[in-house]
Amino acid sequence: MSDLPETRLRSVNLNLMPILREILRHRNLTRAAETLNLTQSAVSNSLKQLREHFDDELLVRDGRNMRLTAVGLKLMGPVEEAVEAVRRALMPQRFDPMESRQRFRIATADYVMAILAPPLSALLQKEGPGMSVQMLSARRQSGEDLRVGRVDMVIMPRRMLYSGVGGGNYEQSEAIVQPLMTEQFVVVGHEDDPDMQRSLTAKRYLERAHAGFFLDFDVHVSLEQFHLNETGVRQFERILTSSFCTLPLIAATGSCLALLPESMARSAVETLPLKMAPSPIDMPKLELIMVTHKRRADDDALNWLATALKRSADQVV
Secondary structure: OOOOOHHHHHOOOOOHHHHHHHHHHHOOHHHHHHHHOOOHHHHHHHHHHHHHHHOOOOEEEEOOEEEEOHHHHHHHHHHHHHHHHHHHHHOOOOOOOOOOOOEEEEEEOHHHHHHHHHHHHHHHHHHOOOOEEEEEEOOOOHHHHHHHOOOOEEEEEHHHOOOOOOOOOOOOOOEEEEEEEEEOEEEEEEOOOHHHHOOOOHHHHHHOEEEEEOOOOOOOOOHHHHHHHOOOOOOEEEEEEOOHHHHHHHHOOOOOEEEEEHHHHHHHHHHOOEEEEEOOOOOOOEEEEEEEEHHHOOOHHHHHHHHHHHHHHHOOO
């Protein structure tokens, strides 16, 4: 919009910008209308005005789905930043967690949800009773979700950040990275497994079948195999699942070994017939980080949430 004549710029209906943002986000008029609490007819009429303004269709049908035009794709970042800037400008200057009714969206693995949601919920009850957190499963597109504002934060392993694997499609110039927690990987197997009764060697570990974590269709190896690939070592992965929390359940059948973060393994051995042992392969520590977008650097509410998450993590490790 910066290249428009000043007179035309003043004629722009800025009420259309939040609607445009949701249309670009969802690429679906029904979901955009639900998010905005408007009728689909109202959103359709707004899209008509936006198309006239930009002299472009913005959103077009592609088979059974809808897709953004080149102009629509180009608008995603600037529109998100503009609406976010206006939102911050109109918010009260002083953030008070006791008075806030804000909802945050965090993309992460189910294991992180399992260990952090309980202490975070207790913390919010005491210090931010009106605030809420929606935890969503991380995916390969999480970097794009963060960039366009579909999520407020992504929690992920640091070594995946710029790797291009497991959702590592983040721009270094756009990301704010904060440490969350660090822990060891350990191996779990059935408590009666002979290999778990004695010192498990790396050779024997690699001979066994494994249950491992992978993110989505574009990531075909487990988290540990991603590391092993760098050393040229292969392991047999009988089961791959995008749910970390499924791994101890599989290991409890005695059919596979599984490599888990220690906090998750400690919880699993309390309720399942499992035994925990140090990892027999040289695995780097799991360093979880919180990733937010730089345009939110001065967002007091989001910064408060990051601190709350860190405090919650300190109760786990």
